[in-house]
Amino acid sequence: MVVQAAAADDVFESNPQQARAALRRTEEAGRQALAELRGFLRTVRADGGANEAALQPTLDDVPRLTETMNQAGLAVTLLREGDGQVPPxxxxxxxxxxxxxxxxxxxxxxxxxxxxxxxxxxxxxxxDGRGGAPGRGGGHGLVGMRERATLLGGTLYSGPRWDAAGFEVDARLPIREGS
Structure with missing residues (x-):
């Protein structure tokens, strides 16, 4: 929602139609978040406690995420090879x-x-963006991704692409029994 609101602010004066569309997507995302929160609360009340793993988004949710990004103006292509249980x-x-x-x-x-x-x-x-310097990155997002990969027993590289202009994040995570 924050990304959508920032996009609306960026084009508010130069492209009011695009700003309105971004605001509509923000509203839709907010409504969806509220619905998910209500579902979460129902689950917690019914179980007497939350099963955290059941509440986490999974690979099945990635297509919806890519569609949200497409609507925000970033053309995202999703390629999935292979199948199986993956780490949370x-x-x-x-x-x-x-x-x-x-x-x-x-x-x-x-x-x-x-x-x-x-x-x-x-x-x-x-x-296909402007790339960036290799290394650890200064933001919390890159650090958080790296920490998540490490906790899962894997590795994560982030930096300029070697094969073209732009940036890449490349994580390799082991699949453990019961993932």
């Missing part, structure tokens, strides 16, 4: 990488690759 937290890495792309990269397109085999999942998000 993969969705959050994709979400943070796409949010960073939308907010900072000045990109027109991004690609999300989810490559799943029996031992690991590779999550690679690339964009």
């Amino acid at each position: 937290g993969v969705y959050r890495i994709v979400q943070e990488a796409l949010t960073n792309t939308l907010r900072h990269a000045r990109a027109s397109s991004a690609q999300v690759l989810l490559d799943i085999d029996e031992t690991q999942v590779r999550v690679r998000i690339t964009d």
